[in-house]
Amino acid sequence: MPQDLSPLWISLKTSLLATFITFFLGIAAAYWMLGYRGKAKSLIESIFIAPLILPPTVVGFILLVFFGKNGPIGRLLEPFDFTIVFTWYGAAIAATVVAFPLMYKTSLGAFAQIDRNLLQVARTLGASEATIFWRIGLPLALPGILAGTTLAFARALGEFGATLMLAGNIPGQTQTIPMAIYFAVEAGAMNEAWFWAITIMVISLSGIIAVNFWQEPREKSRTGERRRREQESEVSALPPRFSATELRVDIEKILAGFDLKVSFSTDEQPLGLLGGSGAGKSMILRCIAGIETPTRGFIILNGRVLFDSQKGINVPSCDRRVGFLFQNYALFPHMSVAQNIAFGLPPGLSPVAIKQQVEAQLVQMQLEGLGDRYPHQLSGGQQQRVALARALASQPEALLLDEPFSALDTHLRSQLEQQMMATLADYQGVTLFVTHNMEEAYRVCPNLLVMEQGRAVQSGSKYEIFEHPTTVNVAKLTGCKNFSPAILKGDRQVEAVDWDCTLRVIESIPNSFSHVGIRAHQINFTNEPNQENTFPCWLVRTSETPHRMTLFLKLHSSPTNSHDYHLQAEVFKEKWAILKDQPLPWHVQLEPLRLMLMEQSTK
Known part of the structure; x- marks a missing residue:
């Protein structure tokens, strides 16, 4: 163990201060960027993550330019006889800058994973943006934020290049653990270098293990088996009363x-x-x-x-x-x-x-x-x-x-x-x-x-x-399955082109009508072929549901294949049990009262 433990205290002091600053700056920047849609979004994000990509010495050089004696910030501090360069404040600033991108990106990912519906429903419930952040956004993103805080602390603790450029290596003042390791190796003091290397690994890994240990029971709780208790009683609510409702x-x-x-x-x-x-x-x-x-x-x-x-x-x-x-x-x-x-x-x-x-x-x-x-x-x-x-x-x-x-x-x-x-x-x-x-x-x-x-x-x-659906698509949305293009043939009469039959209708015929339709369950089977709108039909195939049978029918002649049909009819299975044994052709009646006249749907 080295006699001088100041690198430990300097490292802890600077990295904790850097972590404290990046915690608030990273969360604020991430939450703001999540909702920001301006044209400068890409440029701002590039600036935020630049310290993660640039070599630490380049970051340190840029900081030195800003905080140095002739830099813009250095000149502002000169009247107060205060300097950043070659002080532990400089080490803390360097650690803050290089740790910020990790905190920002991790927080941004944590906020982005929150279901946007949760934030939107909170707004509809009357919550302000501040309330949504403190009560919804921050608690839900907290596991990710804590992980980011740990990574930011570990990154700040291990910062070397930028710190060396801005704060230098002054024993007892700016010499952090990474610098102590570097100069110990340079001097051939391998035991001292090993001591500091193990120290920094223990501190960094302890934080990561602690966060994982804290998150593990939360994950188990979320993935546990859901207990289901279904309800049978009717629901009533506390209804608000309004003088006018519109x-x-x-x-x-x-x-x-x-x-x-x-x-x-x-x-x-x-x-x-x-x-x-x-x-x-x-x-x-x-x-x-x-x-x-x-x-x-x-x-x-x-x-x-x-x-x-x-x-x-x-x-x-x-x-x-x-x-x-x-x-x-x-x-x-x-x-x-x-x-x-x-x-x-x-x-x-x-x-x-x-x-x-x-x-x-x-x-x-x-x-x-x-x-x-x-x-x-x-x-x-x-x-x-x-x-x-x-x-x-x-x-x-x-x-x-x-x-x-x-x-x-x-x-x-x-x-x-x-x-x-x-x-x-x-x-x-x-x-x-x-x-x-x-x-x-x-x-x-x-x-x-x-x-x-x-x-x-x-x-x-x-x-x-x-x-009375007005268009073919409206009829489809309401469950109608039988359609045919139609043309006017006379008073209360239309020709169903696809079905090759002339039909009498009850409802008045609109000028813009283009199709005739009838719902599957409204098709009647009859033993009286001479009734109006009654036609012979052959069974093409069937489709079964628990309570009904869907019958695919072809009018006028027997089918040539399983897709050769005109109409779909739905009957209860009790009716099907009687109908299926009757010889073909059967006869269907398309009641005039049930026929629907519709316009072509808009494209």
Whole structure:
């Protein structure tokens, strides 16, 4: 052991100070850069990570130029008779500069891995950006930040080149452990060099092992088996009451794939947004919540202008009073069930009031006894109820549901759908329900808005849309499987070109109609071939489901192959058991009342 231990204390002093500085600077820079979208982003990031790429002597030379007697910072300090060069402050600055990139990059990666929906849902719950950072961003990124802090400390502890250029090698003042090793080897004192090498390795590795030891039980907790307790009771919520309930939306947003342009209004009755993937349904919700900004237009909720491009109004998400239930529920994983629900409560409540309201929500959502659990310990259905309770706890004037059942299995989806309907029956705010499942939309929502390529192609009651779809695509979205191009043949008569038959219809024939269609379950089989709209048919093939049979039929003549068919008919298996033994041809009737006349869908 060397007699002079000053390199140890100097190294610890400078590296701890450097780590303290880089901790705050690295976190602040990472969080800022995560949301920064300016043109100078690449340049700024290059400057931040340059010390990680450049040789330490080059970094030290640049620091010497800045802090030297003739440098800009050196001149500023000269009147105060203070210098950085050849002092332990210089060693600390050199260590800070070379350690900063590790802290910055590790923190940036930790923040980037946070589910963006967690931050967005926090904004919709009324949280400020500062609250989101301290209560959501920082706790979730903490394991990565601690790893970055350890790496930054180890890098600062081992800094040599930049320190030598700026602070020199002054025993007892600036000589750190790496310098002591170098000059010990140069002097042939190998035992002393070994002592300092082992010392620095023990200090650096101890920090890394400590962080790994701390993170190990957290990882085991996250990957442990989830305990599932499914619910059977109906859900009811604490509904806010409003004197008037209306949402008016007239927006346009230019996107990479298509332009969203939609205009509609709705009241307290749930409105379903029905459409295929990429139709713009979720984007509408995000614009209403303030997560996305429309290019132009306006959004007005209960008389409050949330967005108006002409007037320059764009209310932040935290002030819109809009509850958003994301597809993956976006529960805060580091918070318990009770803490998640409490996060949505209005600010300013006393601890007693918070506890009472949380307990009330737990009871009403059938979550008693689960308040201390964490999201990863809940089933999918329980997570959904927690997310719904959290959204309703903020007393939103609008509730936005983005495919809330898509992540659930069929049985659980049916249960939670009934509970959701009970909740919405009591909720007196505006509800928008996004789905691509037409049966789900029909059951949950009395009114529908059908979306196609960013446009609303039809809106109205579910009965009107399902019975009288205006376009072929709307009919497809609502489950219709049988279509044919059609031409007008006379009063109340059209010719179905693909089916090679003339049909009488009941509904008035629009001027712009192009197709005729009929739903599979509305095709009738009859033993009376002389009825109107009745035609002989041959069975091509069948497709079986647990309760129904789909029959692929060809009209007028027998098929030549398994793809040679005109219509699909659906019958219950009881009907199929009787029908299958009857000799061909069978006869189908396309009832005039069931025929739908539609326009060609827009491209």
